[in-house]
Amino acid sequence: MLELKGINYHPATAEGPILKAISLSAQTGEPTIIFGPSGSGKTSLIEIISGLSRPQRGLITWHGNQVNERRRRSLCGVVFQFPERHFIGLTILQELRLGHRRLAIDIQEKALKKVGLMTENYKRPPEWLSGGQQRRLAIAVQLLREPKILLLDEPTAGLDWSVRDEIVELINQLSKERVLIVVSHEPELFTKKQHLSYELTNGKLHKTVP
Numbered sequence: 001m002l003e004l005k006g007i008n009y010h011p012a013t014a015e016g017p018i019l020k021a022i023s024l025s026a027q028t029g030e031p032t033i034i035f036g037p038s039g040s041g042k043t044s045l046i047e048i049i050s051g052l053s054r055p056q057r058g059l060i061t062w063h064g065n066q067v068n069e070r071r072r073r074s075l076c077g078v079v080f081q082f083p084e085r086h087f088i089g090l091t092i093l094q095e096l097r098l099g100h101r102r103l104a105i106d107i108q109e110k111a112l113k114k115v116g117l118m119t120e121n122y123k124r125p126p127e128w129l130s131g132g133q134q135r136r137l138a139i140a141v142q143l144l145r146e147p148k149i150l151l152l153d154e155p156t157a158g159l160d161w162s163v164r165d166e167i168v169e170l171i172n173q174l175s176k177e178r179v180l181i182v183v184s185h186e187p188e189l190f191t192k193k194q195h196l197s198y199e200l201t202n203g204k205l206h207k208t209v210p
């Protein structure tokens with residue numbers, strides 16, 4: 001289980017604190033959804049959890065043990081908003097294999113299967129994929145690192161409604177095997193499913209009843 005207790009974050013470049021006394025817990029089995037309007041601090045919270053930023057105050061534990069930034073970076077996989085804008089592989093396969101000099105075909109196929117990315121031609125450029133498939137590819141790239149905690153920043157942004165439902169279904173599936181935290185500004189996304197839900201407003205987090 002991942003736990004945050006009393007996290008305060010105030011980067012030197014910000015006028016005031018961005019995250020204030022944040023406490024949350026997330027576990028395998030159900031996705032944790034954090035809703036919040038633009039500018040409420042969602043991406044900053046992902047950066048803190050994944051060890052990309054350091055809070056001024058508070059405690060982050062993984063199965064009861066405190067985890068520093070370095071450890072959190074190895075525990076977490078992050079898919080930031082609009083990941084397809086940052087694809088640099090010339091083919092789908094190249095994108096998937098970035099950072100892996102040798103990647104066994106079965107591991108590669110397992111990751112693609114987990115995200116439901118079936119295509120006949122992995123030698124096509126990633127842009128050839130549909131919007132939803134590109135998101136699946138970005139998630140597969142992270143799954144190859146075998147993260148214990150997967151963080152998704154606005155995973156359905158810019159997708160058609162029918163595709164959004166498929167991504168929500170994928171999120172529910174993936175949360176069965178790892179801690180999965182989604183931040184989104186669309187509270188209506190997860191209304192039909194079981195999940196743990198929080199609302200972030202002006203840097204403060206509150207648990208909400210789904």
Ligand SMILES: Nc1ncnc2c1ncn2[C@@H]1O[C@H](COP(=O)(O)OP(=O)(O)OP(=O)(O)O)[C@@H](O)[C@H]1O
Nearest residue numbers: 011013014018036037038039040041042043044045
């Ligand atoms: N390093 C920083 N220095 C100064 N201000 C920052 C810094 N990081 C974030 N902010 C500010 O903190 C607030 C929260 O930013 P953040 O990106 O975490 O919000 P968000 O909820 O993810 O917003 P969006 O949905 O628009 O991406 C914003 O007003 C942003 O400008």
